[in-house]
Amino acid sequence: MGRQDLADALDDELGKRLLPPTAVRALGRWLAGSGAQYVTGAGGHAVEYVPAQWSGIEPWPVELPERSRTGTARISRDQVAASTRGAAERSQWSEALVASYVWGQGRTGYGPHRLKEILAEPTVDDALATAGATLRAEGAVAAYHGLHGAVKGLGPAFFTKFLYFLDQRHVLDQSCSLNMTADAPAAPRALILDQRVARVMRAHAARVGADMGLATALDVAAWIWSDSGWTSHRYGVYLGWIHSATGQLAAAGIGWPGSRPDVLELALFDGVWNPAS
Known part of the structure; x- marks a missing residue:
């Protein structure tokens, strides 16, 4: 079997072996305890940032505090989704990216410098606008x-945040209508994929591969679930797995919100379940 064949076999097995009982129990305890605030969704998940640190960033989302503020502020997923929705409706695509980028960086000091460089790229507005249209149609x-490699400096860990928040706009659009529109985005919905989540997936894949008897399970898992640069195929595998695992949790009798796969993404990011333990 070649390396890609092994990777495909491991992906197939991951689709069958979603969350082991230990994971279901850990996630259930989290939802009943420190994660109880997310029982209806991850929208309240907030991060801290310092508005004044972003003083050189334009355009600045109108929904965010003025950058004269030197103290810390908090911004939630729901607030970013609302800001993204407003910016997209005005076709202000760079502004939509800023809101998700600020949320993703939080108080990280180098975030504003990196974002300024991204916004200076001549392709950024067209690439983001095209991604918005593609997300809705396809x-x-x-x-x-379409976004992979389209804008220098904007990698998957951050453009999946942009796609996630942009897709929340479409979810809201659908919830306001009794009928699905013809141009509604295809399932599964966009979710965030970053290094921390990918490492959980890598550890889980390595364990599943070992159970399959793959001698190279660790190497294959490290290859397909690397720290960055994931292909669109890998993103599709991730979305399929996390949406299916959300269905598994919803059926487990632990009160898991079955329509909100972002709660599982948040739990994996927070290290609620460690497949290697």
Whole structure:
């Protein structure tokens, strides 16, 4: 079997072996304890940032505090989604990116410098606008494919945040209508994929591969679930797995919100379950 064949076999097995009982128990305890605030969704998940540190960034989202503020502020997923929705409706695509980028960086000091360089790229507005249209017409994986490598400095860990918050806009659009529109995004919805989540997936894949008897399970898992640069195929595998695992949790009788796969993404990011333990 070649390396890609092994990777495909491991992906197939991951689709069958979603969350082991230990993971379901750990996630259930989290939802009943420190994660109880997310029982209806991850929208309240907030991070701290310092508005004044972003003083050189334009355009600045109108929904965010003025950058004269030197103290800390908090911004939630729901607030970013609302800001993204407003910016997209005005076709202010760079502004939509800023809101998600600030949320993703939080208080990280080098974030403003990196974002300024990204916004200076001549391709950024067209690439983001195209991604928005593709997300709505063809779905998350196609939008990911279009953004991959399209803007210098904007990697998957951050453009999946942009896609996630942009897709929340479409979810809201659908919830306000009794009928799905013809241009509604294809399932599964966009979710964030970053290094921390990828490492959880890598550890889980390595364990599943070992159970399959793959002698190279660690190497294959490290290859397909690297720290960055994931292909659109890998993103599709991730979305399929996390949406299916959300369905598994919803059926487990632990009160898991079955319509909100972002709660599982948040739990994996927070290290609620460690597949290697």
